[in-house]
Amino acid sequence: xxxxxxxxxxxxxxxxxxxxxxxxxxxxxxxxxxxxxxxxxxxxxxxxxxxxxxxxxxxxxxxxxxxxxxxxxxxxxxxxxxxxxxxxxxxxxxxxxxxxxxxxxxxxxxxxxxxxxxxxxxxxxxxxxxxxxxxxxxxxxxxxxxxxxxxxxxxxxxxxxxxxxxxxxxxxxxxxxxxxxxxxxxxxxxxxxxxxxxxxxxxxxxxxxxxxxxxxxxxxxxxxxxxxxxxxxxxxxxxxxxxxxxxxxxxxxxxxxxxxxxxxxxxxxxxxxxxxxxxxxxxxxxxxxxxxxxxxxxxxxxxxxxxxxxxxxxxxxxxxxxxxxxxxxxxxxxxxxxxxxxxxxxxxxxxxxxxxxxxxxxxxxxxxxxxxxxxxxxxxxxxxxxxxxxxxxxxxxxxxxxxxxxxxxxxxxxxxxxxxxxxxxxxxxxxxxxxxxxxxxxxxxxxxx
Amino acid sequence: xxxxxxxxxxxxxxxxxxxxxxxxxxxxxxxxxxxxxxxxxxxxxxxxxxxxxxxxxxxxxxxxxxxxxxxxxxxxxxxxxxxxxxxxxxxxxxxxxxxxxxxxxxxxxxxxxxxxxxxxxxxxxxxxxxxxxxxxxxxxxxxxxxxxxxxxxxxxxxxxxxxxxxxxxxxxxxxxxxxxxxxxxxxxxxxxxxxxxxxxxxxxxxxxxxxxxxxxxxxxxxxxxxxxxxxxxxxxxxxxxxxxxxxxxxxxxxxxxxxxxxxxxxxxxxxxxxxxxxxxxxxxxxxxxxxxxxxxxxxxxxxxxxxxxxxxxxxxxxxxxxxxxxxxxxxxxxxxxxxxxxxxxxxxxxxxxxxxxxxxxxxxxxxxxxxxxxxxxxxxxxxxxxxxxxxxxxxxxxxxxxxxxxxxxxxxxxxxxxxxxxxxxxxxxx
Numbered sequence: 100x101x102x103x104x105x106x107x108x109x110x111x112x113x114x115x116x117x118x119x120x121x122x123x124x125x126x127x128x129x130x131x132x133x134x135x136x137x138x139x140x141x142x143x144x145x146x147x148x149x150x151x152x153x154x155x156x157x158x159x160x161x162x163x164x165x166x167x168x169x170x171x172x173x174x175x176x177x178x179x180x181x182x183x184x185x186x187x188x189x190x191x192x193x194x195x196x197x198x199x200x201x202x203x204x205x206x207x208x209x210x211x212x213x214x215x216x217x218x219x220x221x222x223x224x225x226x227x228x229x230x231x232x233x234x235x236x237x238x239x240x241x242x243x244x245x246x247x248x249x250x251x252x253x254x255x256x257x258x259x260x261x262x263x264x265x266x267x268x269x270x271x272x273x274x275x276x277x278x279x280x281x282x283x284x285x286x287x288x289x290x291x292x293x294x295x296x297x298x299x300x301x302x303x304x305x306x307x308x309x310x311x312x313x314x315x316x317x318x319x320x321x322x323x324x325x326x327x328x329x330x331x332x333x334x335x336x337x338x339x340x341x342x343x344x345x346x347x348x349x350x351x352x353x354x355x356x357x358x359x360x361x362x363x364x365x366x367x368x369x370x371x372x373x374x375x376x377x378x379x380x381x382x383x384x385x386x387x388x389x390x391x392x393x394x395x396x397x398x399x400x401x402x403x404x405x406x407x408x409x410x411x412x413x414x415x416x417x418x419x420x421x422x423x424x425x426x427x428x429x430x431x432x433x434x435x436x437x438x439x440x441x442x443x444x445x446x447x448x449x450x451x452x453x454x455x456x457x458x459x460x461x462x463x464x465x466x467x468x469x470x471x472x473x474x475x476x477x478x479x480x481x482x483x484x485x486x487x488x489x490x491x492x493x494x495x496x497x498x499x500x501x502x503x504x505x506x507x508x509x510x511x512x513x514x515x516x517x518x519x520x521x522x523x524x525x526x527x528x529x530x531x532x533x534x535x536x537x538x539x540x541x542x543x544x545x546x547x548x
Numbered sequence: 549x550x551x552x553x554x555x556x557x558x559x560x561x562x563x564x565x566x567x568x569x570x571x572x573x574x575x576x577x578x579x580x581x582x583x584x585x586x587x588x589x590x591x592x593x594x595x596x597x598x599x600x601x602x603x604x605x606x607x608x609x610x611x612x613x614x615x616x617x618x619x620x621x622x623x624x625x626x627x628x629x630x631x632x633x634x635x636x637x638x639x640x641x642x643x644x645x646x647x648x649x650x651x652x653x654x655x656x657x658x659x660x661x662x663x664x665x666x667x668x669x670x671x672x673x674x675x676x677x678x679x680x681x682x683x684x685x686x687x688x689x690x691x692x693x694x695x696x697x698x699x700x701x702x703x704x705x706x707x708x709x710x711x712x713x714x715x716x717x718x719x720x721x722x723x724x725x726x727x728x729x730x731x732x733x734x735x736x737x738x739x740x741x742x743x744x745x746x747x748x749x750x751x752x753x754x755x756x757x758x759x760x761x762x763x764x765x766x767x768x769x770x771x772x773x774x775x776x777x778x779x780x781x782x783x784x785x786x787x788x789x790x791x792x793x794x795x796x797x798x799x800x801x802x803x804x805x806x807x808x809x810x811x812x813x814x815x816x817x818x819x820x821x822x823x824x825x826x827x828x829x830x831x832x833x834x835x836x837x838x839x840x841x842x843x844x845x846x847x848x849x850x851x852x853x854x855x856x857x858x859x860x861x862x863x864x865x866x867x868x869x870x871x872x873x874x875x876x877x878x879x880x881x882x883x884x885x886x887x888x889x890x891x892x893x894x895x896x897x898x899x900x901x902x903x904x905x906x907x908x909x910x911x912x913x914x915x916x917x918x919x920x921x922x923x924x925x926x927x928x929x930x931x932x933x934x935x936x937x938x939x940x941x942x943x944x945x946x947x948x949x950x951x952x953x954x955x956x957x958x959x960x961x962x963x964x965x966x967x968x969x970x971x972x973x974x975x976x977x978x
Contacts, residue, residue: 103611103612103613103616103620105611105653106612106620106650106653106654107649107650107653108650109624109646109647109650110645110646110647110648110649111646112644112646113575113644113645113646113746114575115574115575116573116574116575136573137573138571138573138914139551139910139911139913139914140551140910141907141910141911141914179825179835180825180826180831180835183824183825183826183830183831184826184900186824186825186826187824187826187900187901187903187904188896188899188900188903189903189907190903190904190906190907190908191904191907192824207911208903208907209903209906209907387622387623388618388619388622389619389622389623456623459623459624459625459644460622460623460625461625462625462644463576463624463625463626463643463644463647464625464627466574466575466576466625466644467576467625467626467627467642467643467644469574470573470574470576470745470914470915470916471914471915472914
């Protein structure tokens with residue numbers, strides 16, 4: 100890789116210590132996990148509930164996002180302004196967000212103020228008020244965000260790609276529409292909050308400089324009496340991977356000087372034995388500066404500055420995708436190279452050097468992300484949503500270390516076969532349509548999605 | 549509520565200060581090499597040169613070719629970056645502890661000598677220009693608080709010029725400029741090395757001595773006086789921003805030296821006004837009167853804390869609704885400030901803001917790299933890393949009276965304000 104002969108060698112890789120996690124379950128079914136972690140006198144509290152964008156009712160795409168943002172607008176006992184003052188008093192922030200599989204409420208601040216932080220999180224989860232002025236403000240903000248996003252080609256590409264991969268499955272919808280935002284009412288939000296925010300479908304996490312016993316008893320006191328309302332959301336079926344032939348979706352953005360390309364397919368869930376081999380495969384393929392895709396598209400061909408690839412995990416499946424924003428005139432050439440590199444991963448072995456680099460890279464970035472209490476809490480929450488226990492953290496480096504070249508090739512074969520791949524191109528259709536037709540059937544997508 | 553930060557410091561015979569804070573809780577470290585040269589001290593006629601030079605530090609040495617630093621860092625499991633600030637330029641690395649020696653080796657290597665030709669200079673000049681195009685031309689408000697506001701606020705060229713630089717000055721830069729800049733400022737006696745995380749202080753000192761100890765010191769150029777007296781008149785500029793959809797105003801005041809008794813109260817005032825949904829400006833102008841849509845700002849916003857030489861600015865930036873006039877927004881801002889100057893704040897609110905400031909500060913020091921950067925800045929600006937740990941007591945001691953006095957600095961008569969308005973004919977509906 101470099102001609103630097105006097106570069107000192109790396110030391111042996113150090114394990115990432117498994118965090119101490121103390122778990123209890125309340126009588127109402129709420130799982131409470133406390134992760135004591137000293138260093139700075141801070142703590143973070145988060146409540147994660149299964150019930151994100153994928154359980155939005157069909158007529159209300161993107162509802163989870165509005166629901167999460169509206170939680171922050173007030174409770175039956177506190178106005179938005181009072182919540183802000185109390186959060187400030189604890190030294191912290193109070194926030195709520197929505198992902199594909201979950202809703203999350205978080206508060207962070209001084210460890211000494213954990214009872215207040217827990218109180219605020221419990222208040223948002225158990226007693227949201229959805230005041231009409233607050234909901235109206237949230238709707239305005241989401242409208243504005245949506246409008247801004249619609250002008251960004253990278254967003255348009257991601258939205259089209261989700262539709263291409265998942266079709267009418269709930270994972271195929273990643274954002275609200277003007278109509279679905281307009282249709283939101285405080286009443287609708289209250290019903291959805293009751294259905295989704297329920298103890299037996301939630302995890303409460305407290306990480307930081309805290310005494311686990313004290314946190315457990317405070318959590319038991321505050322969340323006692325919490326129950327959901329209405330019917331819990333139905334289970335989301337696992338999506339079915341699209342089968343061949345390869346399809347190419349083109350979204351026209353007249354006058355674009357670049358084309359945003361996304362290429363990929365469905366893989367398998369994070370609980371699959373090939374998950375760790377796939378993580379390493381993605382790093383070898385396109386997840387780092389020294390990866391094949393970046394070296395090829397950026398360093399050798401000069402088609403783009405920012406190509407890359409990654410795997411993302413959802414509750415029932417995984418996705419792999421490659422991305423590149425390329426000059427219009429090399430769109431076809433760039434797609435050709437992407438498909439070639441995908442096939443190469445599926446049909447040939449990685450080199451020893453690639454394997455070692457990928458392992459160091461993945462183990463290193465994992466250790467870096469787990470250096471703070473909040474980083475550990477994020478990982479524990481992420482694993483929970485994917486159906487994995489917190490102990491997985493202590494195993495991750497060993498699992499990565501034991502992956503062989505054969506494992507990487509096998510995992511690659513499962514996701515990199517390009518015959519059924521989905522390709523999205525956002526750009527000047529007139530300039531790229533014909534060339535892209537070489538690679539498969541073209542389907543033009545209307546701008547509205 | 550206390551923070552335990554073990555600190556050990558060693559100054560090598562060539563003047564390089566090495567600071568180590570051990571923390572074995574996770575197998576990683578953060579490393580910062582800070583040079584006491586920022587955009588304010590770049591040569592006249594060479595605006596943007598400090599930033600251009602930062603790019604050149606990744607272009608290779610006689611020992612390690614172009615791109616080696618990035619590649620070695622990444623394939624060791626780490627990541628790295630550089631940042632040019634008004635008074636310092638920092639080079640930072642996040643990495644697993646197994647990579648300590650090779651990262652120190654590479655940092656020492658590029659402090660020893662650079663090797664590149666006209667091609668690298670031209671190439672990085674283009675990269676920097678592209679960065680300016682993207683950051684300035686793509687931003688609907690352009691340079692705003694980063695370039696235009698200092699120019700309106702300050703008199704001295706050092707304080708007033710744009711650190712991104714203009715294309716004419718960038719084009720004028722030569723290889724000879726690069727060499728003399730490196731020789732004048734990128735010397736061990738003008739640098740600080742800070743490492744925090746899963747390392748042993750003695751081991752870091754031994755490696756630093758071995759890898760950096762032979763790099764010769766140099767006589768440093770005299771540091772100019774960057775202080776400026778308070779303004780005696782306001783500046784008010786209105787500019788059209790073709791890409792903007794909504795209007796915004798950025799305003800600033802000249803600030804006293806970092807050791808002035810009002811500095812810490814001003815830091816607290818910045819947070820009281822801007823930080824979070826309970827802040828005065830959010831509660832008063834966004835949520836209350838609903839005239840502003842977003843806000844940011846505070847004391848010494850580009851380097852943080854009280855880390856600066858001479859003077860700095862106090863910044864406030866408000867985005868506001870199209871149907872509201874700039875006069876209304878500025879008057880509402882002035883009212884909020886005047887109310888603090890007149891009445892102070894309640895004891896409860898004062899305590900809450902102090903807590904928030906301290907919590908944010910702790911949160912910034914938990915990542916090893918955050919701590920390393922702050923330790924390096926503490927050495928650069930106050931001479932000792934321990935000065936970093938003075939902040940909690942300094943914040944805690946601020947009284948209501950001091951806060952009121954701080955608010956008096958934000959006088960409309962000494963303000964520089966720039967208003968950016970969307971094109972009048974723009975009828976884009978919200």
